[in-house]
């Protein structure tokens with residue numbers, strides 16, 4: 208498949224935004240459970256603002272994928288059958304909840320609304336945080352199912368796609384939370400850094416599982432089933448176009464196999480070992496810049512990861528577009 | 533229920549592209565148009581087509597065979613391209629089974645093209661909406677046209693009659709009989725898309741001729757022939 212930059216930015220930016228929001232809520236939950244010192248409301252508010260900016264940037268970049276962006280609102284129509292439609296609905300819900308969560312903290316709406324049991328005081332921020340968490344996970348599922356739901360793209364048609372999108376998005380968000388804490392000199396950097404490393408490691412396991420699954424994939428269609436001729440030697444001589452067509456532009460990555468291999472190597476290095484080592488080094492040296500570097504390296508790596516994700520998918524329609532003559 | 537479809541006979545298709553040009557001509561100037569080209573007279577011409585004739589070579593030289601293979605939307609009975617469309621622009625007409633795109637609703641997200649294993653959908657570069665074969669919906673539903681003309685442009689144009697058009701749900705239609713009696717098959721049956729369009733396979737016409745059909749071994753005239761031949765024409769050469 209052709210890796211479109213609009214989609215690469217969309218999926219990586221909203222992944223980091225959702226992850227950062229999840230990190231903020233996790234921080235708050237730990238503080239409620241008294242595992243962590245309570246933070247000023249400002250900390251969560253600014254974190255949510257950054258998450259919101261990432262979500263907005265992702266949304267903006269998604270418009271570049273559309274031929275007719277002015278009609279984008281129509282995409283909410285078929286949520287019963289289309290994962291794309293579901294994503295279009297859930298994304299604004301997540302943005303609204305992230306916004307509300309940030310505002311609730313900013314305005315310090317922390318008077319308890321009701322109590323659960325003896326000690327748990329439930330306030331507006333906690334409610335919005337939990338709703339936002341649910342919506343964020345729903346958004347990970349919707350985004351990933353756009354790809355995992357197309358059975359023709361066998362490389363994508365696996366639950367591993369959903370697992371990867373979720374863990375890699377969450378990892379980059381927690382990495383950003385660590386970078387944010389380091390930048391403002393908040394001691395939570397260790398907490399977020401540790402979670403970022405754990406999520407990155409889980410992401411590594413599932414991405415490697417995905418790669419090895421795809422390396423052994425048997426494609427259902429062949430040129431024989433494509434044209435219905437039973438012979439071992441079938442070669443395409445002409446595809447009905449001289450200068451290519453939509454079919455040759457949309458479904459091929461257009462780079463050499465060695466470039467695709469290099470990109471795969473780049474993401475395997477930048478997404479996993481580099482940020483883990485940088486977080487480890489930051490832990491030892493208490494450096495405020497290394498976590499920021501870790502986030503940037505991982506984000507760049509994730510763009511390469513998404514490129515590679517597209518490039519490795521082989522669409523059955525390509526069987527009809529093997530030669531230009 | 534009616535399911536209109538094409539049946540394409542690979543045994544007679546000669547790869548002349550008449551269907552391609554007449555499709556483009558009819559549809560670019562009609563309801564589904566324009567079908568825009570880029571660099572039409574330049575080095576790398578490209579553009580939107582609903583129908584393309586591709587060519588495959590089967591076998592290894594010298595035992596090869598050329599297969600010309602016209603390909604357009606197959607109007608699947610279980611069209612995977614329809615449920616994925618977020619806007620509802622892609623739909624299957626309940627009355628005749630034709631799969632269509634509403635150009636006023638399409639946002640050009642290309643998702644439907646990912647969900648078609650046949651590469652039958654093409655995004656128009658100028659209009660930025662998804663386009664595909666409509667089976668000439670504006671012809672075949674036009675009651676003002678005569679029965680002869682109320683057929684897709686490609687079917688009317690094909691000089692070898694390689695393209696049949698009709699209702700594949702009516703067992704007595706020309707297309708159903710052709711599918712049933714001439715080995716009609718569907719493309720990529722492994723995906724369960726149930727294409728309505730079918731293809732008729734190539735067939736070898738073999739005639740068996742015995743030696744005695746070429747030379748008459750029991751020519752009665754030979755018995756009465758008293759000539760002694762010295763190299764000239766014999767009776768066997770001139771009559772048998």
Ligand code: SF4
Pocket residue numbers: 604605606607608611612613614631647648649650651652653664725
């Ligand atoms: S051939 Fe492709 S575009 Fe046409 S109905 Fe089938 S899946 Fe949809």
Ligand code: SF4
Pocket residue numbers: 616617618619620621622633637638639640641642643644645661662
């Ligand atoms: S490109 Fe148009 S027809 Fe295709 S899925 Fe998107 S909105 Fe629907």
